[in-house]
Amino acid sequence: MTLKTEPVTINIGPQHPSTHGVFRMRVTFDGEVVVDVEPVLGYLHRGSEKLAEERTYTQVVTLTDRLDYVASMSNNLAYVLTVEKLAGIKPPDRAMYLRVIAAELMRIASHLVFTGFWLNDLGALATPLMYCFREREKILDLFEMLCGARITLSYMRPGGVFQDAPEDFWPALHRFLEEMPNYIDEYEGLITGNEIVLVRAKNVGILSAEKAVNSSISGPILRASGVEWDLRKADPYEIYDRVKFNIPFGGVGDNFDRYFVRVQEMRESLKIIEQCVEQVEPGPVRSEVPFLVRPPKGEAYGRVEAPKGELGFYLVSDGGIAPYRCKIRSPSFINLTILRDILVGWKLADMIVTFGTIDINMGEVDR
């Protein structure tokens, strides 16, 4: 006798502990196996691009904090780089170093959040997450010294940063740089060799390099698939051409590679910060830019390697005090396009884990 079966469609989200924010998936299952995934977006839409047209160039910095709220510094950096390109402003050297230090600290913090929540998805509830948040807390403390806030930082301004780092920032940063490698070793001891993690993550949710490139994926996911592409090397901005670092990349493009690339990236970021601290020299941190920046008519596209991928801002100026148009190319949104490719054919339990490795942030997806 043959059993008659039919596919079942299940709704996951928008309020679901595994979906990293208000993200909704309509998933069709054949038994345990995923046969179709349809992402439903837009629950966190705030119209940031439109709001930017109403604000002066300096005020838009506060909006960029709220795109990818676990990596505000990178958003700040991408935006101010674009404004500087548009208006032809050159920031002083020290400001560029401070901005790179801040952005790299933010990358570590963002990858820590990824590691913690990914283990949460794997079923290791809360404890590893607390380990990761302990170090993230140290980074946030550093940001508090730097700019007075912990999450919505608004540290950078067109033409530099708003103020120099306080005296006590540098010793604290040194202490952090000394401690952090031990903590990364600790996570690796906990995760990298763990058989349970390996069984769940190795050779699961494979994304081929070809597919990744064709869907314009960027960031650690692309590098995990074996493509050596990092904007910090491919199109150096700020002072990235003055520091030495490696681009970690994976071979298979499975879940484990996507995790491992991020862990190694944290180590590389530490290296970059160390070199920046050595090279930075005293000097001004903000070039003479009026509060109301008035770039000439034109357009500019600026991009940075944010923790989640290529973050780009496209600004059009009509000569006024506010952008005429602001388009945000957010990495999370574009990385979501491979959802179907990496989820279909895998089981329900793998679906959550694989989805976690894309590391999306809804603030950025919906903007």
Next chain:
Amino acid sequence: MYGLGILQGLTVTFKNLMRKPFTIQYPEERIPQHPRFRGEEFTWYEERCTGCASCAKYCPLGIIKIVTHPGKTNMQEGDYYAIDVFDIDIGRCMFCGLCVEACPYDALFMGSGFEEGQYRRQDLVIPVDRLRKASKRPSTWFRPQLEDKGYNPHTGKELSWRQVGRHQQPSQEDLKEKWAER
């Protein structure tokens, strides 16, 4: 070898078993904030404020409401504007500090606290009377003159309006010399 990874993980667990907890029991224990911390309640010096409304104009959300009327006239400094209303709606504020950055007379500072929670939204609007009476512990955010003095709002004492400016206070001699008579 199977089990090695688990053992390695357990070592980490044991190490953490020996460590002190890193969490803080919040209302009883507190972590001190940095002097630059952008706190919730604003510090405002009426004596310094000219009512120019730069702060209101530069606020991305437009949540500072200022109403003034022309007050007395001083030979030295010209017309005064008396402040009738200076309301900050912190229910919508994002504590970006652009208003503080915009204030040309060092009259507005970020606060240093973070416990301004209220039960009703109306109470989140800081009216001018509360700003006048509030204890003056300004954050050093965007005020290098305070940072240079090593001021810490969490441990230091309240600052009067004479102590927070970026310029030296004029001497009696300077004050006698009237601009109008020159």
